[in-house]
Amino acid sequence: MDLVALLAIQVLYAIASLALISVGLAIIFGMMRVINLAHGEFLMLGGYAAIVATSHGISIWLSMLVVAPIVVGIIGVIVERTIIRFLYGRMIDTMLATWGLSLFLVGLTTAIFGNTTVGISAPLGSFQIGDYRTSAYTLFVIAVAAAVLGTIFAVMRWTRLGLIARGTMQNANMAAALGVNPPRVYAVTFGAGAALSGLAGAVLAPVSGVFPTIGVAYVAKSFITVIGGGAAVLSGTISASALFGTINQIATFVTTPVFGEVALLAAAIVLIRLLPQGITGRFFRRGL
């Protein structure tokens, strides 16, 4: 029974971390049709931002939840203004340019921070489930993921900002005719996606540590989640994270973490063969 509870928490954690690392990418891809291959590096920068802020005496909660998203969000806006905006409508070129950006950022952080792992210890300690102990930080990550997804839903559904964003993504010309400035919407959306990636990277930094090439560990999983989810940002991310997180965690539990990742990929390839439009291409079509 305790084992079941533990496994349930583990599965929930796998789902939450997948959703967390994917949601920034999902927003940028789902709303702007831009594939951001530097996504993993945005997560990595979030981790560094949190660690640098913490080492300068800012409280760990403040650096993770406030400093990291703001720093990476600003970087995101700069990237959108200097690179991405010249490439709208040229999806392949955007991918290539953001891949170049990804390499550039890896090189830059290696030059600044060195090729070593830095970490912050996870706060909150651990708690007991029957005979097992598990980190309380796990629950915090789950809570953050839930809060982020809830906030996105609320903003998109009930605020004027969300309305403008959705309208621009559906038909930019019509939105422009109604007095919206699409370039600014794109810049803000890209910045918001980057900020969420920064938040995710910072929240996961105590779990994994941070090093310049950590983006590689994230990028494959988050892409698979976004593609598996399909066009709808929120319901796609949630459904794909739930599916892949469960598969990953159960395979990890039965065998090894590496095999868990292989199972995740295999599941994703089969899913894309069956549902080329992603999960939301067929189910939850009316979702956000």
Add this chain to the structure above:
Amino acid sequence: MSGRSLNLLGLLLVGVVGLAFMFLTPRLAELDTVLDLTVYIIMAVLALSLGLIWGYGGILCFGQSAFFGLGAYTYAITMFNIGESTLPFLLAIVLPGAFAALLGYFMFYGRISDVYLGVITLTVTLILFNSMNSTAGPEFHVGAARLGGFNGIPGIPPLNLPFHKSAVIDLEGMFYLATGALLLTYFGLRLLLASQFGRIIVGIRENERRAELLGYDPRAYKLATFTIGGALAGFAGCLFANWGNFVSPTIFGLAQSAQIIIWVIVGGRGTLIGPVVGCIGIQWLSAALGANQPSGGADWWSKIFANAPLILGVILIAFVLLVPKGLVPTAADIASFFLRRRQRQREQCGFEPQQAE
């Protein structure tokens, strides 16, 4: 000159220059230069494999290094088990080709878009990287070959002449083999692209729907192109494992995959000479930047210029934004612009325009 004879002249030029390079270099250059050149040339074969599937097939594969690495690992593993290189050599081509066919089946028959295709191929590469990295323990072995995890597999036995186990190919022989392989690949691909198959895959790249309405199945043609590209990359991987007698999981890494893309985009898509030029140029540049540090090894120099990801990233962004066609097609555009202008001027001056033959 008409386009056709220009084409033949180009082919002849490549053949003569290639053969001269192949036979003169070992006589004129030091052995270590020859050794460096060998790896450039092996990588050029890899660049051609992506040049085919991306430049002509229109399939953006971000994971060409998956097939390259698979070829290298296949060769290494079977070589330790068999000890005679004929079968390992063939397997290093067939296995990556078969893997490409399987992956391609899921992607092309699933009719996923170009962008998803890029992401999936990238993901496959990363998964191979992660799984190979975690095979460090002695329990991970295939027959007599230990996989070695992140340490890689050292001491891979070199190729020998087919069925002659003792006739091992030496370093100079390796140079001849690599250069010969590159020339063979180049001319083989030219032949392939001049055939009906080549015309059809270019037609599909230009307009998939139209090709389909004309009765060609784009899925099958793309699958075939992808498989050929995978096998070719595996072949390059086999040569690479031979060159260094060593293979490690970094061969699957993101930096490796990115490099292949950069070679092709710098050299130019839709040409075959472009990827070769891009590949050799970029490799030479990274080697030069890494080696030519100012005396005393100023720290900022090594941090910025000997920093391969940083430089490659800047090159990639710059080419996508500023020279999206790549060097060779851009040079051809500029050349034809001046040629046409000269011809116009001649006509205006009252010279009789030369009769096209």
